[in-house]
Amino acid sequence: MTTAIRTLTADTDRPLLQVQGLSKYYGNRIGCADVSFDLFPGEVMGIVGESGSGKSTLLSCLAGHMPPDKGRVIFDTAAGPRDTVTMAEAERRRMARTDWAFVHQNPRDGLRMGVSAGGNVGERLMAIGARHYGDIRATATDWLGRVEIAADRIDDRPRAFSGGMQQRLQIARNLVTGPRLVFMDEPTGGLDVSVQARLLDLLRGLVREMGLSVIIVTHDLAVVRLLADRLMVMKGGHVVEQGLTDQVLDDPQHAYTQLLVSSVLQV
Amino acid sequence: MIEIRNLAKSFTLHNQGSAVIPVMAGAALTVAPGECVGLIGASGAGKSTLMRMVWGNYLAASGSIRVGPLDVATAAPRQIIRLRRETLGYVSQFLRVVPRVPTIDVVAEPLLNLGIPADEARARAASLLARLNIPERLWPLSPTTFSGGEQQRVNIARGFAHGYPALLLDEPTASLDAVNREVVLTLIEEAKARGAAILGIFHDEAARDRVCDRVVDVRAFTPKAA
Numbered sequence: 300m301t302t303a304i305r306t307l308t309a310d311t312d313r314p315l316l317q318v319q320g321l322s323k324y325y326g327n328r329i330g331c332a333d334v335s336f337d338l339f340p341g342e343v344m345g346i347v348g349e350s351g352s353g354k355s356t357l358l359s360c361l362a363g364h365m366p367p368d369k370g371r372v373i374f375d376t377a378a379g380p381r382d383t384v385t386m387a388e389a390e391r392r393r394m395a396r397t398d399w400a401f402v403h404q405n406p407r408d409g410l411r412m413g414v415s416a417g418g419n420v421g422e423r424l425m426a427i428g429a430r431h432y433g434d435i436r437a438t439a440t441d442w443l444g445r446v447e448i449a450a451d452r453i454d455d456r457p458r459a460f461s462g463g464m465q466q467r468l469q470i471a472r473n474l475v476t477g478p479r480l481v482f483m484d485e486p487t488g489g490l491d492v493s494v495q496a497r498l499l500d501l502l503r504g505l506v507r508e509m510g511l512s513v514i515i516v517t518h519d520l521a522v523v524r525l526l527a528d529r530l531m532v533m534k535g536g537h538v539v540e541q542g543l544t545d546q547v548l549d550d551p552q553h554a555y556t557q558l559l560v561s562s563v564l565q566v
Numbered sequence: 567m568i569e570i571r572n573l574a575k576s577f578t579l580h581n582q583g584s585a586v587i588p589v590m591a592g593a594a595l596t597v598a599p600g601e602c603v604g605l606i607g608a609s610g611a612g613k614s615t616l617m618r619m620v621w622g623n624y625l626a627a628s629g630s631i632r633v634g635p636l637d638v639a640t641a642a643p644r645q646i647i648r649l650r651r652e653t654l655g656y657v658s659q660f661l662r663v664v665p666r667v668p669t670i671d672v673v674a675e676p677l678l679n680l681g682i683p684a685d686e687a688r689a690r691a692a693s694l695l696a697r698l699n700i701p702e703r704l705w706p707l708s709p710t711t712f713s714g715g716e717q718q719r720v721n722i723a724r725g726f727a728h729g730y731p732a733l734l735l736d737e738p739t740a741s742l743d744a745v746n747r748e749v750v751l752t753l754i755e756e757a758k759a760r761g762a763a764i765l766g767i768f769h770d771e772a773a774r775d776r777v778c779d780r781v782v783d784v785r786a787f788t789p790k791a792a
Binding site for chain 1 (some may be wrong): 667
């Protein structure tokens with residue numbers, strides 16, 4: 300094959316993230332139990348399940364928003380694999396600003412609503428040490444363009460944006476620092492279907508161009524089919540099935556997955 | 567290039583009394599580079615099931631499916647993703663795309679996934695769409711609103727954009743007029759000439775006779791009644 304292909308597939312034998320026996324309890328109730336998987340560079344993994352299945356709990360534990368009760372989340376940092384669960388808080392925060400990104404379902408949770416669009420993007424750059432105003436503004440303008448927000452909106456506050464634009468701005472704010480791993484919680488959740496489609500196309504392009512690894516939580520099977528390489532199905536806090544996305548959807552093995560797939564309304 | 571050995575498949579319907587339905591046993595075939603093998607057998611005999619197991623979206627119960635050096639039956643998802651990106655192409659009967667993405671980009675996407683520059687990928691996509699008689703005014707539009715025949719030609723263009731060493735074709739000439747059918751058959755002949763191993767389902771007998779070097783009757787793989 301050509302050299303272009305070789306560079307793309309090189310180095311994929313070392314996982315970017317290794318999750319081992321991750322569990323979280325709320326008193327006696329199970330949040331998520333004994334979750335293990337490896338995520339490789341450039342992989343997009345979907346996590347699906349109904350409300351209360353533990354998918355959001357799992358995402359929070361993975362992203363360090365909530366301490367798990369058991370288990371390890373080992374990230375391949377620049378200094379080698381490190382367990383982010385036992386890492387010092389300051390170090391984990393720094394990683395959350397650089398190597399990691401988190402896209403919330405509600406853009407209000409991921410944006411600063413009182414700060415301009417350009418400020419929202421620039422702020423994350425400043426958090427990792429950027430100081431030159433002209434550079435920051437130029438990078439912010441470039442990123443607004445990449446998520447299809449017109450340059451003349453750079454000084455507007457997100458409040459003045461539509462829901463779809465706010466979500467694209469949140470993505471720009473998250474990706475501007477060139478993270479390697481992006482967590483997404485229902486990123487297309489509150490959007491019209493036409494806006495969803497545009498966002499999906501945008502995300503696919505960014506994943507391809509930046510070689511991002513993504514863990515995306517959603518209840519929308521159509522979204523994971525178009526976005527995720529792999530799929531994990533959760534029920535009652537447990538992973539009941541995982542595999543290649545179209546294999547899990549087209550030939551589900553577990554009773555719950557069969558029910559889930561057969562419950563989708565055809566349009 | 568494609569080598570299937572002792573392949574078996576059953577479906578377990580958990581929500582219908584856990585019925586286990588064996589659908590295939592002892593399936594075996596090989597496809598050499600430059601060869602086209604046609605699957606035959608009545609509707610429901612398992613042609614598409616076998617094809618999907620090679621593609622990897624149906625799980626094999628036992629046996630092996632080698633595509634190049636990789637055994638799809640036991641491979642990890644990321645290995646199958648890589649196989650599909652570089653080695654194995656699939657023209658299914660249905661076009662599944664992100665809505666609102668222009669046709670030209672739908673066809674160019676497999677090339678972009680290989681890291682080929684966008685202008686080069688689009689040029690290749692444009693030449694295939696032109697060959698398949700998709701009018702240029704439709705290229706900037708999403709194919710989701712196209713007619714069945716047009717969608718199928720977009721799907722074929724996408725499947726032939728990259729020169730995959732192995733190709734799966736599910737009824738590539740169904741619902742095509744004579745002119746476009748001829749274009750598709752020529753594309754298949756060209757793929758064979760460059761050394762692609764092709765496994766196909768063709769209900770169009772004349773097309774099958776023209777491009778297939780051999781046929782395999784999947785009824786031979788039907789499990790014996792217990």
